[in-house]
Amino acid sequence: MAKHTILIVDDEPNVISSLKRSLIDEDYNILSAENGESGLMLLEKNPVQLIISDEKMPRMSGAEFLSHVKNRYPNTIRIMLTGQASVDAAMRAINEGEIFRFFTKPWDDFELILALRGALEKYDLEEENRRLLETVKEQAVELKLIERHYPGITELQRDNRGRIVVQEMSEEELADLILQCERKYS
Amino acid sequence: MRQALSMSDTDRTIRYVYKFRFNNGTSREFHINLAGKTLNLIQTERKSPPEWAELNFFKCPNCPLDENQHKFCPVAVSLSDVTDTFKGTFSYEETDVEIITEERIYSKHTDLQRGLSSMIGILMVTSGCPVMEKLKPMVRYHLPFATEEETKYRAIAMYLMAQYFLSKHGAKPDWELRRLADIYADVRTINKAFCQRLSNIQTKDAGINAVVILDCFASSISFSINRDAMDEIENIFKAYL
Numbered sequence: 001m002a003k004h005t006i007l008i009v010d011d012e013p014n015v016i017s018s019l020k021r022s023l024i025d026e027d028y029n030i031l032s033a034e035n036g037e038s039g040l041m042l043l044e045k046n047p048v049q050l051i052i053s054d055e056k057m058p059r060m061s062g063a064e065f066l067s068h069v070k071n072r073y074p075n076t077i078r079i080m081l082t083g084q085a086s087v088d089a090a091m092r093a094i095n096e097g098e099i100f101r102f103f104t105k106p107w108d109d110f111e112l113i114l115a116l117r118g119a120l121e122k123y124d125l126e127e128e129n130r131r132l133l134e135t136v137k138e139q140a141v142e143l144k145l146i147e148r149h150y151p152g153i154t155e156l157q158r159d160n161r162g163r164i165v166v167q168e169m170s171e172e173e174l175a176d177l178i179l180q181c182e183r184k185y186s
Numbered sequence: 187m188r189q190a191l192s193m194s195d196t197d198r199t200i201r202y203v204y205k206f207r208f209n210n211g212t213s214r215e216f217h218i219n220l221a222g223k224t225l226n227l228i229q230t231e232r233k234s235p236p237e238w239a240e241l242n243f244f245k246c247p248n249c250p251l252d253e254n255q256h257k258f259c260p261v262a263v264s265l266s267d268v269t270d271t272f273k274g275t276f277s278y279e280e281t282d283v284e285i286i287t288e289e290r291i292y293s294k295h296t297d298l299q300r301g302l303s304s305m306i307g308i309l310m311v312t313s314g315c316p317v318m319e320k321l322k323p324m325v326r327y328h329l330p331f332a333t334e335e336e337t338k339y340r341a342i343a344m345y346l347m348a349q350y351f352l353s354k355h356g357a358k359p360d361w362e363l364r365r366l367a368d369i370y371a372d373v374r375t376i377n378k379a380f381c382q383r384l385s386n387i388q389t390k391d392a393g394i395n396a397v398v399i400l401d402c403f404a405s406s407i408s409f410s411i412n413r414d415a416m417d418e419i420e421n422i423f424k425a426y427l
Contacts, residue, residue, distance in 0.1 A: 011278055012299065012395065014334060014402040021409050056391045058278040058297075083277065083381070083398055084391035104385065105394065106378050106401040 002029040004120050005046060009039040009065060010054040010081070015105070019052065019081075022109040026116065036060030040068060048076055049123050050116065052103075055082035055093065067096040075126065077119045081105060146181065198222045200326070203286040204305045206298070208279060214271055216305060220312055225322045227264055227312040235263045236270075238387045246379035248372055250316050261380060264313035265306060269384065269393050272302065277395035285330045292330045302396035304330045310376075310400075317376050320369045323348070337403045338410055339419055342366070367411040370404045377401040 006028045008019050016032045023030060031046060033039040035057055042048070051069060055062035066078045080093045083105045093099050100122075101115050147154045157165040169177075200220040207213045219228040237243065239262035241253050249259075277299035285292040285304070294301070308328060311321045323344045329336060345366040349359035360366070377397050384394045410416050420427075 011297070012399060012402075014399050017334060018402040018405045021405060056276050056278060056395075082391070083394035084385065084389075104381070105398040106374070106381060106405075108378075 002027045004049045004123075005029040005031060006116070007039060007042060007046075007048045007051045008032045008053075009034075009036060009051065009057070009062070011035060011057045012054070015054070015081075019112075022107070022112055023116070026113060028116075036062070036065030036068070039065055040072075043069065043073060043076075048073070050077040050079065050119055052079045052081050055080055056084060063093045063096045066093065066099060070096075070098050075123070075130075077123050079103065079115070079119065081107060145184070149180070150177070199228065200225070201288060202305075202308060202328070203284075204301075205284040205286070206301060207282040207284075209281075216268065218305070218308055218312075220308075220325070225312055225325055226314060227309065229263070235266055236387075238383060239263050239266050244379055244383040244386060246317070246376050248317060248375045249379075259383075260314035261310050261318065261376070262383060264309040265393070268302070268306065268309065269387075269389060272298065272392045273387075273389040275392045276390050277392045279392070283330075287328075294331050296331070298392045299395040299399060300331065302392060303399040304328075304332075306393070306396045307400050310380075310397075315376065317372045321373070332403075334403055334406045335418060338407050338416075341370075341407050342410075342416075342419070345369075363411045367408055370408045370411075374401055374404050374408065377404065 004027075006023070008016050008030065009032070010016050010019075011034050013034065016034070020030055020032070031042050031048065033042055036053075037060060039051070039053070051066070053062040053065055057065075062080055062082065066080065069076055069078060078099045079101045080090075080099050081103045090102050093102065100119055103112060103115070143154050157167070159165050200222055202218040202220075204216040204218070205213065206215075217230075219230075220226065221228055235258050239258045241249070241251060241256050241259045243259075243262075245253075245259070251259075275298060277297065279298045280295065281298050281301055282295050283293065283301035283304075308325050311318045311325045321341075321344075324340055327340070329340060332340065342363065345363060346361075349361060353359040377400060381394050381397050381401075384397070
């Protein structure tokens with residue numbers, strides 16, 4: 001099963017087919033929608049890591065769609081693919097949707113593939129950072145709880161040369177401490 | 187008698203009329219006339235081409251034309267009227283398209299980019315661009331609103347017929363479709379460069395996205411040849427296999 005899911009949103013089915021062909025050798029699960037509303041519905045049901053959206057679409061523009069995505073799924077990487085590469089459109093997309101890259105049609109397959117790989121590597125790294133941050137936060141809470149029961153236990157004592165001083169603890173005291181921790185956090 | 191019939195058939199002008207009717211009540215009409223023998227576009231009287239049609243304005247990297255002999259890009263000249271007409275229109279605007287040929291009438295309610303791509307395809311190929319010229323036989327048997335699969339079939343069938351004629355003339359035919367892949371790689375370079383040309387003039391996206399659709403078809407043909415992925419076409423030839 002593919003690790004990453006990509007959503008393509010474009011009102012032109014030929015563009016969707018062509019993009020799928022461009023990415024056929026990449027290990028992605030690819031979803032597609034022909035307008036922003038359908039794209040948002042797919043996002044409600046599927047975890048998606050990266051979105052490629054057209055800009056000029058009926059009813060909901062690409063910038064508007066990506067802006068909704070930014071608000072609801074801020075971690076998703078957003079890429080805009082457009083025929084009309086005006087500075088205004090690019091600025092609006094960047095300001096409203098905080099997009100990662102802006103591609104013009106017809107796109108270069110190789111350039112697109114490399115950009116997607118880079119974007120998903122970035123996503124994975126950020127995801128790992130978020131996971132590690134969460135772990136650190138959980139551990140900080142645990143330390144606070146331990147500190148509450150054993151005031152001063154988490155404080156590091158250093159000697160006059162900056163070396164950490166480990167307090168002597170009898171084997172019984174240590175076993176008691178481990179037992180209490182296990183009871184509390186198992 | 188037979189020769190006379192054949193002569194009159196090739197001498198006649200091939201005509202296409204494209205009519206676009208929009209939801210706001212406006213309509214546009216284009217007449218495309220092609221010389222029967224050469225399939226060259228018969229240019230109508232018009233004011234001098236716009237600056238953006240000059241050959242050296244975002245010239246295609248594979249363009250074989252010399253700027254000293256050709257001031258203007260033939261594709262840009264052919265498309266300048268259409269580009270001017272739709273420069274303020276978005277690709278997704280709905281339209282009723284009617285295409286009138288001498289033999290039949292095609293009609294479809296679609297968006298502008300799809301309607302335009304059908305017309306722009308004819309204009310690009312018949313403009314006199316030496317790269318696009320290889321697709322001329324497809325224009326003679328133009329199929330408006332063709333799907334990706336239909337276009338693939340027509341392109342490959344055209345190319346194989348060209349190989350038959352090559353063989354008849356004593357040359358070595360290319361049954362592996364290698365040269366067709368090269369032709370479409372060149373066509374895609376033209377499509378990309380032409381979109382760059384259009385994006386550097388003040389237009390909305392209808393014209394560019396029409397070329398993008400043509401490029402998607404070209405990409406589909408290249409993909410099928412390069413991957414030898416023609417199962418869906420091969421399946422309909424069971425009676426021969």
